[in-house]
Amino acid sequence: MRSFVVYPDRRVGWSVLREGDSDPLHFEDREAAIGYARCLATANRPSTLKVETAYGQVESGLLFDRDGGVRPLGSRGA
Numbered sequence: 789m790r791s792f793v794v795y796p797d798r799r800v801g802w803s804v805l806r807e808g809d810s811d812p813l814h815f816e817d818r819e820a821a822i823g824y825a826r827c828l829a830t831a832n833r834p835s836t837l838k839v840e841t842a843y844g845q846v847e848s849g850l851l852f853d854r855d856g857g858v859r860p861l862g863s864r865g866a
Contacts, residue, residue: 789834789835790835791807792829792832793840795839797814800816804828833853833856834851836849837852
């Protein structure tokens, strides 16, 4: 399962990283980063998308399953 993480960049803006990669993609605003990561997660099912705080805590997360469903991480069946 592939995992994508959106988090605040240390300098400015937001980053999107596929776990295991070393080079994140950078975005000026949070919604653009989340939207792009959501597209990546949808195209790479099964996958997860996590949005983290500046402290590395998971603020929200989604599971994109093989059957086309999307549900919050931690929900029944996730």
